[in-house]
Amino acid sequence: MQVPQSTTGLTAHLLGRPGTGRHDASAPVARPASHTTSPVTSYATPHAHDTRVAPAVCLSAPAPTPSGAAPVRPSVRAENPLEWALLRLGLAPLPLLDGYWGMATSRALLTAIDLGVFDALAGDPLTCEELATRLGTDPLGTRVLLGALCGMRYLRCSGRRYRTTRTVRRWLADGALVDLRDSVLFFDDLWGELSDLTALVRSGETRNLHLDGRGPEFWRHYLRGLAAFVPLVSGEVARKVALPSGARTLLDVGGGHGMYAAAFLRRHGALTATVLDLPEACAVGRECIAEVGLADRFTWREADARTADWGGPYDAVLLFNLVHNLSWDENADAFRRAYDALAPGGTVAVLDSEYEGEGGGISLTAGLNEMLFYLTTGTRVYPEATIRDWMAGSGLRGIRTRHLASMPQMALITATRPRA
Ligand SMILES: C[S@@+](CC[C@H](N)C(=O)[O-])C[C@H]1O[C@@H](n2cnc3c(N)ncnc32)[C@H](O)[C@@H]1O
Structure with missing residues (x-):
């Protein structure tokens, strides 16, 4: 099982070192950037696979038996012996990764698909400013998003130009091995529902999205998302x-x-x-x-x-x-x-x-x-x-x-x- 290569990781976070991802944070933007580049820990997620196995997480139910072998299991990946040791010793701040990085990587991916970032970069590589003009987005906001996507290895930046990686070409593009764009957009549709989990668990109140009058976009993402694989x-x-x-x-x-x-x-x-x-x-x-x-x-x-x-x-x-x-x-x-x-x-x-x-x-x-x-x-x-x-x-x-x-x-x- 192959996962994307990352040049930053858990060690950088734990030791407080800046990330060394290939995103070019020094390139000029329309407004001064107030953020610093954060280290990004890799998750071994289904998007990175070469094998022709259906994605494991979807509304249509894939769920491994407790005893059976799951095809994938998202998890933090150690990138060097020190990270491996920290993980083994239980010294990695897993609640931070689950509570923040899981949410942040999901949001960055959903926003990128929503805005058409990958589609716009399907041809020639573009600078941040060119991309922002093409998408009609804010240059600084675009730069920040591109940084996250570089950290996640969906994009690569060289000479101030951004291009898509193999992960995008295989799973999120026209002509992809399996085009998962609708599947991922369906998770965007569920974002609000996920936010309600605490209230639902507390109250026991339930809902059925099939029967509450959702619009055609919801149904399109849902069923085309399932049909994809x-x-x-x-x-x-x-x-x-x-x-x-x-x-x-x-x-x-x-x-x-x-x-x-x-x-x-x-x-x-x-x-x-x-x-x-x-x-x-x-x-x-x-x-x-x-x-x-x-x-x-x-x-x-x-x-x-x-x-x-x-x-x-x-x-x-x-x-x-x-x-x-x-x-x-x-x-x-x-x-x-x-x-x-x-x-x-x-x-x-x-x-x-x-x-x-x-x-x-x-x-x-x-x-x-x-x-x-x-x-x-x-x-x-x-x-x-x-x-x-x-x-x-x-x-x-x-x-x-x-x-x-x-x-x-x-x-x-x-x-x-x-x-x-
Ligand atoms: C998870 S999808 C499965 C779609 C497809 N059979 C598959 O395996 O990929 C569930 C399907 O059941 C349909 N469904 C849910 N409740 C239903 C109901 N009460 N009557 C008819 N269809 C229903 C949904 O509209 C949806 O198409």
Whole structure:
């Protein structure tokens, strides 16, 4: 696992030495800079990876088992033996890193994408002043932001000109390996919700962002953000879910962007898909599916899955990253609906965070994801055993859990409706 190289780090902070990042703080700006360059500690975050593995932190649930191997775990990285020793001895000021640097690096990245910094620097390198003119931003504010982005290794500065690094070109640019711009902008949409965590935990009040009238931008960032990395995993998912031979109909409940259903359609030539989702989600999904040229094999049903008639019979029903958005009772009911909607011999498949339940350890990824689900929908991640109970309780049989090499922290649970 490769992480960005940094020339400043924990040692600089602990020893009070100035950072030595390549950001050119001495270059003139329109107003005198009152700040000093701060040392930046590296976080080993998903953006730096070369491997084609889905990002670990997203609303759609990736959460490693306490015993399983997480594909990534954001953490402070020691850059020299002294830092390593300080970390090992527990002398690194971790609360400062978690409380300040985590927040600050997130904000700098979100603002950069929001303002179009990376897009503007996709071509020739620009000076701070040229960039500020192009973006219509304040030169000093722009300089400060560029400094943070250099420290984070999203940008590099030489000869007073700023250019993007490989991290940006791979993950945040047109033609990227996986374009995560919408995913990251979705975290910007959640910024306010995160600020409310204290109040929500104190009061137990919950909200469901799916149902409180968010606008099209929110839905676009949310579902396109999830769709971005589906191609990394959907081939394996479609391969591992066995459909009845000659399968022709698939229902994707909470299918949103439709990209998982699309993977099944590519694998099974006679298959058509119906996506049952909320109207705002279907609007984005229609766009995504039109872009991949499968619109004529899709039908969209705009409805609340908790109350709608699911129709049928279908040869397959997908419940992908929906279970963690529903309450306990709603899930028990959803599996009864899935059973009723399936043709005899049909397959139901669930894809969701793998979670062993309370009583064991919990990974950072699983803990943060569950906190996010609570914030955004008032729900949680359900243990695999609970999902299997819901399946069995609805009459489904042949329940089987599969693991995904391309997304190790997810559980793929399949079952069939008996023929007789
Ligand atoms: C986390 S996204 C998952 C999208 C896609 N299935 C995936 O795995 O990437 C959850 C989806 O469930 C949909 N959803 C949530 N509550 C719903 C409800 N009550 N009825 C229908 N769809 C719902 C959302 O609109 C969203 O598209």
